[in-house]
Amino acid sequence: MAAAKPADYTRDKMTTENRPNMAKKVAQIIAALNIIMVIGGLVLVLSVSKRLVFDISPLVAIVYSVLGALIISRHPRHTVGWLFLIIGFFSAFGSTGGVFSESAFFTSSEGAFIWLAWAGHIFWIPVFMVPITLVLQFFPDGRLPSPRWWPVMALTIMGMFGVAASIGFHPWPWEEQDILDPYNPFGIAGSEQFFESLLELSIVFFALGLIGSLLSVVVRFLRSRETERIQMKWLVYTAVVGIVPLLLLPETSPIGDFLFRLLPILFALAVGIAILRYRLFDIDVIIRRTLQYTILTASLVLIYFGLIIILQSIFSAVGGQESEIFIVISTLVIAGLFNPLRLRIQNTIDRRFYRKKYHAEQALAQFNTTVRDQVEMDKIATELLGVVKDTMQPEQVSLWLPETSSRRERA
16 A cells, blocks of 8 residues: 655645746736836827837837747746846836937926936846847757856846946936936936946956857857757847848948847747747748848849940940830840749759758659659559658658559459
8 A cells, every 4th residue: 555645745746836837927927017018108108298209119028028928838947038028027117218318308307207217228238238148148948058158147147237237326417328317316426437437347248248148159059959950040040131231231221220120029039939939940941032032132133233234335335325225125134034043043052051952852853753654553652662761761661552453453
């Protein structure tokens, strides 16, 4: 007869089982409060300014909060999920304060709005710094790459707290940091030199933490296998697609400014998809399509303008005047080249970067040709088994065919 388990054991077991549910509820409550804070902040800004000020911070707060709650619901102990909720909170609160920190809405006599203005200057720090450091360090499994990386995390946290303390307790205005507000409710008089030195030291700490975070991504990517490699691809793809256009566009471009503001949302979506594994393996298709149409577009643009310039130069040299007929000719040439050039680029990319997929497509195409010309079922079955072995490489494969009357007669 089995001995009865002590009551303490049962109580401990129930407590352990309830912890994930408790984490889910806490995460959902935090996400809901963040969204309520966003809505309340928008209403407050509208009531004071009488106009809607465009800012992407409320959307950032909602995206990070929702994704954080979803990650915790699937993985209650995942550090990235809790970091997302923290980013959502600071973004929700700081977006409202950021509006009141502008000179158009701020005066020293506005009492409660002074506190919101102070929050607007402080709360952007975790919103900007946490995603590019701590999230990268704990992505994708919610743990550091190894215990040896804890100094990187320590430097990152010290840098963030140092920057926040410097701005939060420096007596404003602080022109070097573009803080023109006339009053800081927490400013310590006569401490300007100390907090300026602290800010410089904190930036050094944070820079070291940022470099370490990027190195951790590289290390994880090189060590990753199978599913983790696909998760890392989502992160790398988003970084390339988001950062490369910013480097190519001019600094004053409105498209570049909008993309820069949108980058935190794209980053959060990529991390969320990777951790939740939602349509995870579509990343290879997305990368292939991006490479294909980027190269195709660049090639067609070069051909188009090249044709116009060359033909226009020839016609001007012969006839002495310009004509718009060559624009029509160039457009027709581009329309004719589109599909052949697309197929050629796609095959080149598959051969260079997706060799297994390219060989599989070649094997399937050859099998289709064989089946079209073959009528004997036994040979077709042999070809089918060979294609499955070559393309999918299973440990074993078998084929079942229902026995027909004609096969029974032959037998």
